[in-house]
Amino acid sequence: MRSLFLFSCMVICGFIGTIAAQDNHPNLDYFHKNVEKNIDSRRFGYEAIKPSIEKLKHHSDFKVELLGQSVEGRPIQLVSWGTGEESILMWSQMHGDEPTATMAMMDLFNFLMDEQDERGEALKANWKESLSLYFIPMLNPDGADQFRRHNAMGIDINRDALKLNTPEGRALKAAKDRLQPDWGFNLHDQSRYYQAGHQPHPATFSFLAPAYNEAKDINGNRMAAMQLIVALNELAQSQLPGQVGRYDDTFEPRAFGDNMQKWGVRTILIECGGNPADFEKQDIRKNHFLFYLHIFDQIINQSYQQYALSDYEAIPFNRRRxxxxxxxxxxxxxxxxxxxxxxxxxxxxxxxxxxxxxxxxxxxxxxxxxxxxxxxxxxxxxxxxxxxxxxxxxxxxxxxxxxxxxxxxxxxxxxxxxxxxxxxxxxxxxxxxxxxxxxxxxxxxxxxxxxxxxxxxxxxxxxxxxxxxxxxxxxxxx
Ligand SMILES: [Zn+2]
Incomplete structure (x- = not known):
């Protein structure tokens, strides 16, 4: 009966007046070549990503280690790639019903694993030498299994950064303590009912450089996170004009993003929202894949440093409209x-x-x-x-x-x-x-x-x- 649902989606989508999404970025070739076909909609559990993770275990460029186990005993894994000095930690799906970044991560793994054209190989060689990439795909596999936000104990892992009541939260904290990453990417999905400021478009992506204190001070690390967000905003605007928003930066003392920033990691929150004609978020996934590549390049070239605080503040706030x-x-x-x-x-x-x-x-x-x-x-x-x-x-x-x-x-x-x-x-x-x-x-x-x-x-x-x-x-x- 899924086809009927898709039918109704097509009807929905055929009728929306919006600016057409662009599909011309040169790195999209790498997406189309490497998209993980095992996953094609939002509802999947650990068993869907397991084949991808198993493949990585047999690839010499990757290291896969068990970070911990979820409440119900599912594995939480750390995937490492690259030997460079600058380190980046990315964790996805700490909320089980927020899977878009996980999908794009599987596509990225395929891209990193398989031989590419000359340009692709050059990109990868540069990253490998300059960056150490760490991924925790699907931090909340129990939540993913039930397609729900919380872990199996009913705890919101993103409110567990200090108490560390959950094995999932402890796994993330332990990874951060051991790796001391320069950058942290907290990857989520948000409601499809957020609008990008006063523009007549959904906030298909929203960003935040979380505050590390009540005063919302901006230190060097937080400023770097804001600047890199501006770089991501430019890319997103080129693909999805007008469809980018920004989160309010009220300090949440229990959240992982805010605490990562406090612990000295340059932290960025990426939220995938709604998108016309894309109920299952497959088009958003494609754009998220582009983000990964852009992040690596920006960090290596330090090109994000050209941006000003005012560029960050020009990104409109999300509104639930x-x-x-x-x-x-x-x-x-x-x-x-x-x-x-x-x-x-x-x-x-x-x-x-x-x-x-x-x-x-x-x-x-x-x-x-x-x-x-x-x-x-x-x-x-x-x-x-x-x-x-x-x-x-x-x-x-x-x-x-x-x-x-x-x-x-x-x-x-x-x-x-x-x-x-x-x-x-x-x-x-x-x-x-x-x-x-x-x-x-x-x-x-x-x-x-x-x-x-x-x-x-x-x-x-x-x-x-x-x-x-x-x-x-x-x-x-x-
Ligand atoms: Zn979330």
Whole structure:
């Protein structure tokens, strides 16, 4: 049923007005040649990266050592490469449901392992001689297995830098103490509902040079981290114009990033957010791969030193203003109140039982004036009639009766919900563009309500159905 979900994603994505992502960076060849095909979506556990790690163990350029074990006994490994003086420690996925940097790390390992063209070999030779790279891929394998943030004890590892209650936190701290890296990269994913400042784009990447004290002082190390972020911002802007944000630098005394900075490591937080047409973050992964290469070059050439504090401060702050779908200027009447209002849906994501696939439920999270908000899909309803979706009176036998053409017929007739004699459990997981209800259902409630998930039919002035909204997605009808 995954294909159905992809179908709905394609529909979502086809409709977003945004600046097209660039795909012309010379280092992208290395990505396409070395992408780890074993992983192609966000939900994977340690078993998915294990073959990559095993391969490294047999490659003479790499060293793989066991740093520790997670609460449930999964390995936490340290991968080392290079013999240079400047050392860089990168750890990914301390939050189990934040896997993008891990994916890109597997691609990077492939790139480092395999023979490349002349330019690629020259790049690698330069890095190998100048840098010592240390990676901890998937610091929280138990969380990854369940696709959840916390470790198996329910502890947020990123709030465990001082107490060190978790074996995962202790592994990271021990690696830092032993290696004393010059640079630290704390690699995460953030909500797809962050907007890049006041720009009508998601913050596909966000950065932070964490503060090391309450006063948010800037010492030499933190300044270097800020400058390197500016270099990464330039690269990101060239690929994803307008889609970069910055985190607020309020000091969090328990977090690893803040403490790494305090312990003298030049620390950078990278967060992967949302991206149009990229629900599974495969395009973001590609850009994250570019970051790795850029980081190595910048550190060797020290070219980041050209940037000023003001360049860092010019990166706009994240704002939680993205929506999946924003409907604007809808003519709507509720208990006699006639309005022209905006409303926006976000998705709440749910897991299937094995945590290896997911599904979403739309939720209206803001009603009224949505000026300043941006939808991945935008629908101006000024010249349309918004009609509550209706329940088709007859009952279908089973799911397979709902072919795409049958669903479209129902849409054209103003129906957004059907009854099924054999309603499968958790029917939402099919992500169909129609609401599925049991045979006993008498009516559907499609009122605009906060945190509700109503369905609508949109008609033009001639009364023709031009599209429907179901589960937070607008489906235009050709
Ligand atoms: Zn995180």
């Amino acid at each position: 993205m929506m999946e779908l924003v409907v604007r200027n809808a003519d709507y009447t509720y208990l006699g109140q006639h309005t022209h209002l905006d409303f926006g849906y976000q998705f709440v994501e749910y897991d299937t039982q094995d945590h290896r696939s997911g599904y979403v439920r739309g939720s209206i999270n803001e009603i009224g004036d949505l000026t300043g908000y941006q939808g991945y899909q935008e629908l101006d309803a000024s010249d349309l009639v918004l009609e509550k979706g209706r329940l088709y009176p007859n009952t279908f036998k089973q799911l397979t009766d709902l072919t795409p053409s049958r669903i479209q017929q129902l849409h054209r007739a103003g129906y957004t919900a059907v009854k099924l004699k054999n309603l499968p459990p958790k029917a939402e997981r099919y992500n169909l563009p129609i609401q599925l209800r049991s045979a006993k259902t008498k009516q559907v409630d499609n009122e605009i309500k906060l945190y509700g998930n109503p369905a609508f039919v949109l008609r033009d002035q001639a009364g023709r159905v031009v599209g429907v909204i179901v589960n937070g997605v607008y489906y235009p009808i050709e």
